[in-house]
Amino acid sequence: MRGERRTPASNTSDRKTAVSSSSRSRRKTVTSPAPERREELLATAAEVFAAQGYRATTVRKIADAAGMLAGSLYYHFDSKESMLDEILATFLDELRSRYDAVLAAGLGPRETIEALVTESFREIDRHRAAVAIYQKESPHLRTQPRFGYLTASQRKFEKAWLGTLERGVxxxxxxxxxxxxxxYRFVRDTVWVAASWYRPGGQHGPEEIARQYLSTVLEGIAVRD
Amino acid sequence: MRGERRTPASNTSDRKTAVSSSSRSRRKTVTSPAPERREELLATAAEVFAAQGYRATTVRKIADAAGMLAGSLYYHFDSKESMLDEILATFLDELRSRYDAVLAAGLGPRETIEALVTESFREIDRHRAAVAIYQKESPHLRTQPRFGYLTASQRKFEKAWLGTLERGVxxxxxxxxxxxxxxYRFVRDTVWVAASWYRPGGQHGPEEIARQYLSTVLEGIAVRD
DNA sequence: CTCCTTCCCTAACAATTGTTTGGTAGGTTA
DNA sequence: TAACCTACCAAACAATTGTTAGGGAAGGAG
Known part of the structure; x- marks a missing residue:
């Protein structure tokens, strides 16, 4: 819900094969509606941001990954920063709604923690790149006024976790x-940092990882006497 | 161990108060021997790297924090990259020796894990900045040949942790x-990512944090029946 | 066919980047 | 005193950066 989009009036026009200037690579010859193009580009940008880091990522790299030239990105977005902004805001919006749903379910403390952890790993499964970016860049983005909502979100999540833990105690x-x-810090860190090694479609799905971690943190890894 | 230092022939000359050019700030009026100057500058650079990220850190920011001009850094170091290199290599060298000491002590599996965790938090206490940089930049530095030793170190550490866990099972x-x-991933991530929020001299010392985390991961947070 | 919109390209811009070169103040050594 | 070294400054360099302005091809609407 943040940031005014410079939406290029959604249409139904098609894209074509352009005269690829030797080195660059085309991705699609097929056509596709425009509104999806924005999300497509954001997904591409998110992947590059996550892999190289935000600052280390040049708009030319993003454009290259998207099969176009740097300047062309500015038809869709105001700036490199607004791409990052939209990626993070979208991710946090979705995460917040999922957490809200869990908290509204009226579960017991233990079941709430289980649900929060599971939803978090599911979120990593869906938006791995966004989570990785959030994890890496959030600390120093937070100092900029534009990204102040990162702090607000974090406080809200912290309240949810801490409240549940207190209720459990x-x-x-x-x-x-x-x-x-x-x-709380241990759990939060372990969950989110998993975005740096998690690969969708890998050996373990998000639910399995959540189950393993919950077993670890709830029961401990030591054998009981 | 790694990288040839452009060591400015260790001497015993002193430094003086320079004519501060208005905006910049001097740090010391007192004198100090030269060999320490290098570590001083590296510590300063590490702080800025940790706070802003490596790519986002300009040599001018480092120089500013050190109270000198950008070009002057090149009297001490070959490049910005070699500063990062030396920071990480020094950290990893020390960490490896600590881990080796633990493994050589011939402790049981549980006690070994306890010692590894405790030593890790102690390392964060001593080299918080270096750990934070390692945590943030390691994934994509690893792709550069120059920083290939990051992968080698990681493999060695992984072997230590996995071996101990297997022994315990x-x-x-x-x-x-x-x-x-x-x-292993859960434990490793939780330990190292703590460098992003840990503050030396804060409420909890490294041993206390280690104790708490070990209690969590070994016994679990759930109340036993 | 003509007009219009969409989406991209070409080409450039100013700012910032890491780095180099030559100089120099001040202390040490001879 | 003279020669010398250390540790910095001053000023510039080329490369890379995010961003902008104008143009043009393709397709839909009339």
Whole structure:
């Protein structure tokens, strides 16, 4: 819901094969509607951002990956920064709605944690690139006014996690001798940083990874006496 | 160990107060021997790298933080990249020696894990900036030949962790129903990513954080029946 | 056919980047 | 004192950066 889009009035025109200037590569010869083009380009940009880092990514690399020239990107987007903005905002919007759904379900503390963790890994499965970018760039983007919403989102998520943990301790479902803030950080970090090694379609799906991690953090890896 | 240093022939000359050109800031009026100057500058560079990211950090920012002009850095270092190189190599060298000491102690699996985790948090306490840089930049630095040793180090560390976990499973100290590779990733990520929020001299020291995390991952956060 | 819109290209721009070259103040050594 | 070294400054360099302006090909609408 953030940022005014310079939407190039959605149409139904087609794209064609352009006279590829030797070195560059065309991706599609087939046609496709315009509104999807924007998301297509954002997905491409997100992949490059995630792989190389935002600052290290030049608009020429993005354009190259998208099969066009640097200047052409500015028909769709205001700036390189607004691409990043839209990627992160979209991701956070979706994540927030998923978390809200979990919290509104009225589950117990343990089940809520399980659901939050599972939804997080699912989000990584869907938007791996966006999560990786968020993980890497968020700390210093947060200092810029434009990305202030990153801090706002983080506070909201923190409240959800901490509240659930506290509820669990009060209900004697979780141990009372652990520092809740530290536990929150451990869980949050482990979940999100997984975006850096997770590969969709790999050996483990998001639910399986969530199950394993939940088993680890809830029951521990030590054998019980 | 790595990279030939353009060491400006260690001497014992002193530095003086320079004519500060208005905007820039001097750090020291006192004198100090030269060999330390290099480490001083590297520490400064590491802080800026960690805070802003390597690519986003200009040599002018580093120079500014060090109280000198951009070109002057090239008296001490070959390039911006070689600063990064030396920071990471130094960190990895020290970490490796600490890990080796732990592994050579002949502890049981559980105690080895405890020691590795504790040493890792201690390393964060000592070289927070270097760890943060390693965490952020390692994935795509690894693709450059110059930083190939990052992959080598990672493999060595992975072997240490996985070997210990396997030993623990064989000795029935750790649960056999968990995926060992996943567990390793969870632990590794949680430990290293802590460098992004840890502040030396803060509420919890490295040993306390290690204790809390070990308690979480070994025993779990759920209350036992 | 003509007009219009969509989507891209070509070509350039100013700013910023890492780096180099030559100089120089101040201390040490002879 | 004279020669010398250390550690910096001043000023510039070429390359790369994000971004802009104008043009043009293709297809739909009339």
């Amino acid at each position: 009060a209900a004697k479902v979780f141990r009372a001798d652990l520092d809740i803030r530290l536990t | 064989a000795a029935k100290v750790f649960r056999a129903d968990l995926d060992i590779r996943l567990t």
